[in-house]
Amino acid sequence: MLKKQRYEEFVKYFSTHNPDAQTELNYSNPYELLVAVILSAQCTDKRINQVTPRLFERFPDAPSLASGTVDEVFTYIRSVSYPNNKAKHLVGMANKLMEEFQGKVPEKVEDLIKLPGVGRKTANVISSVVYNKPAMAVDTHVFRVSNRLGLTSRATTPLAVEKQLVKHLPKETIAIAHHWLILHGRYICVARRPKCEECPITYFCKYFETHYLNKKS
DNA sequence: ATCCCGAGGG
DNA sequence: CCCTCTGGAT
Structure with a gap:
């Protein structure tokens, strides 16, 4: 054929x-999806969905996550793969959102990819799922x-x-x-x-x- | 032992 | 190009 x-x-x-x-990751806004996708590297969606409810309750938006410490974020995600790296990425990502994107998840892949912990795959997920682009x-x-x-x-x-x-x-x-x-x-x-x-x-x-x-x- | 919605650094 | 990160399920 x-x-x-x-x-x-x-x-x-x-x-x-x-x-x-559609995705099996649980989320209710672009910020939550971005966090969930960053966490999902080399980990099952099922496990991500187990840690995100408490994580989102403690850090409901970019400002709260940006003001959090890596050590505290770690305690919420210790059961996912690479928790040290991901905790560092999440806090860095939130800080960059605040400093350069007014706390909002950017739309363009070239902007998304600048965020710590966001590579091409994650950027394309956000671009297609959140902004409905052909990525x-x-x-x-x-x-x-x-x-x-x-x-x-x-x-x-x-x-x-x-x-x-x-x-x-x-x-x-x-x-x-x-x-x-x-x-x-x-x-x-x-x-x-x-x-x-x-x-x-x-x-x-x-x-x-x-x-x-x-x-x- | 291998895989899971990878990214960053050398 | 390579390596490291490194928890949990199968």
Whole structure:
């Protein structure tokens, strides 16, 4: 199957079966989403959702977080991965929000990426989820699933995957396709032993094609 | 032992 | 490009 067909089948399937896909991180405003996404690096959303309620109660906005100490923030997030780094990032991020962005979460990726703890992936999440822009955040799931499905080929870096997906996906589907790929990767196309037996989209999957149909090639 | 919605620094 | 950060689930 040609790559163009894979994209068409991909969009057709998920726009039909999961037209309302969204993040599983709990949040109620852009500030909370930014904090949650920073925390989510190398950690499950489920665990992030366990620590954010108390964190948001103590630090409900950028001003309160900016005036907090790294040590106190740490006590709220000690059960997530890299709590020392993330506590430092969160306080630094909040301070920069206050100093350069009037305490508001900026809209542009080039501004978001200046914030401590915010890399390209997090910036793209905020850009697409909060501001509904056609940005593709490539995390471990998007990277793996795109390559397996055959939406990307010979993509060895997240940036390469991002560029190919943005180029080939219909513009209005880029933001939601991010969630389609993540949810599929989280529950079906898992890293270690992909559950091809219960996967509904093997009919256009390159990985299934090469690993299950003609194992010779 | 490997993976989870990575980022920063060398 | 590499390495480090480094908790919890499987």
